[in-house]
Amino acid sequence: VGDVLSHHQGAAAAASAPAIPAPASAAPTAAPAASAPAPTASAAKGAGGMPVAPVQYRTPKGYEHLEDRVPLRGMRRAISNQMQASHLYTVRTLTVDEVNLTKLVEFRARVKDDAAAAGVKLSYLPFIFRAVAAALRKYPSLNTSFDEATQEIVQKRYYNIGMAVATDAGLTVPVIRDVNHKSLFELAREVTDIAGRAQAGKLQADELAGSTFSVTNIGSIGALFSFPIINVPDAAILGVHSIVKRPIVDEYDNIVVAHMMYLSLSFDHRLVDGAEAARFCREVIRLLENPDRLLLEAL
Template sequence: MSHNFLQVCVRYFQACNNVHASQPKYVCLLGYPSFKYSHPHRWLKTTAAQQGQIVQFKLSDIGEGIREVTVKEWYVKVGDTVSQFDSICEVQSDKASVTISSRYDGVIKKLYYNPDDTAYVGKPLVDIETEALKDSEEDVVETPAVHHEEHTHQEIKGRKTLATPAVRRLALENNIKLSEVVGTGKDGRILKEDILNYLEKQTGAILPPSPKAEIVPPAPRPRDSPAPAPLSKPPVFTGTDRTEPVTGFQKAMVKTMSAALHIPHFGYCDEVDLTELVRLREELKPVAAARGIRLSFMPFFIKAASLGLLQFPILNASVDEQCQKITYKASHNIGVAMDTEQGLIVPNMKSVQARSVFEVAAELNRLQTLGSAGQLSTSDLTGGTFTLSNIGSIGGTYAKAVILPPEVAIGALGSIKALPRFNQRGEVCKAQIMNVSWSADHRIIDGATMARFSNLWKSYLENPAVMLLDLK
């Protein structure tokens, strides 16, 4: 028989490292000697290699319901040789970054995505040329088991090892063959605990338990403490949903806020030191009470805003729906947002520029009384030109106030808090601080105008004596 047609029945079988051969002992080739091993041997079945085949390596489910990821970086290129568990690429989901490892030994033939492309779960990620298999099985001699440190990672032909990328990486880092680990998960899936248990048996090391498996015993209970009462049955909720129409002030708010969505808002925030104003208000409260007036901080805020509007009339203007015309309002009709049982309402006091602080306080008392009783007139609720919201009376430091069309500006006042600050001599002192948040219609009001108005308003409140000089 020609040497070209001799059939080889035995070939070298390498589990990890090369096997050393000794002198011939018996023949299992047609006319050719085989090799004797210096140790006992037994027979097993394996398959012979044919020419390479292309395998599509698909992006598997990485959990959390994620269906697509972004390819951040490739660790391989076309033509590179990879082994099982080698890192192929890094992908980024909306929750975390994940390193994808190879399941095969072979050569990279194609990359389906470029960096920053979107890859989909279940779709091909790369093509890998692997060693093909044929159906015929032949007898070979099995080498004895090598030492643990000689093990390398191999894929067991015909057997699919179930493990997550994190478990495979843990096995790779500790030089463990997954084929030697008994999986305790569903369908024989190898879990992290299986790797740790295997490593502990092999090395005798005491490994820390998995956080999920850690059980914290309850604290010991004193002997004389009473036994805990049995848990009562949870109450049964018997309520039902109800639907009611949007009416009254809520319906008006829906219309107003929907129109406000078309306004590009510009926000500006600052803090105001009200230490002097707090002292002045305490001095004036008995005087106001003698006149039957409840004096809060709001009359000062409103009057300071009116003085600022005299210098910046664009903030006391209005625009038409198409924003083609600007109307500068002569009267300062300043609205005050109020929280009532009927909902949010914004009554306004007319002609603040012509009123004193006490007159503003008296008008504010009237509006608050009527608002609480739900008896505000249409005149009280219409015609506003500028608005302040005292949201700080309920709580909070900052707010993003929404402009009330056709107005073009609004301010939200935070709560007053005692905070440490430096005085003019560089000494730390107690200061009464309030934050203010302004919103302006950025179509007609620029940021510099809003900032200058805020600085002027702030100066009046931080130095109430200066405000007296500009009162008319």
């Protein structure tokens, strides 16, 4: 997404979809340094390029005393502008898949004490970040942006992923930079640090800009799956959801209980073909379902 906070306080932060900081059972989006300017309502264009008239709300007669009006400003205005930019400047398409996290749940349980001894709170988010970075390297169209001004596709060879954090002031999206160069424990420390400072309102402007891909966590509040809003000018955003135990049929035709999670990938169809989006999801799934490969394969 574009620099959400640049309109409010000279900073950059992007809003993609409702998201919560990553809990221990699900995972959690990011903001690029430069984006298409967030349009105002008067600048919006409809079919045929005709201006779209602003919608004026009228209070029903007799209910005036039961309404309050609050100016749209600050963080909420920035988020509103970003949502409108995403709607106007992307061709948003959705693909949904599911992943069996049973092996990952077991692996995390085995190393959780080691992580704690090293002073690390190990959620599922670092695993997801590593899987996403590896998949982006294999399917680079999802790690691009479209420069509206020059009509050029920007292909990126770095992997900066954001984490949406819901705060009292609104949604902030700090960026985890160079994910492909960091270990699980390094990512876990950074996630904990950034989430804490986001909640306290202590993030720096440069920590809220420069994403190449977004990840948003809807699962911590119980959503089955979602249609995340793309963080312009990113090409795509991955929504991760609740990890739920449910019955599945294994490779031997036995009904077993597994830890399952839905993935929702929103992508800009101008930049990403549907087949590549589906293959990207399958690569993320392959790595998350096999934690040993996630740790051993180079990013």
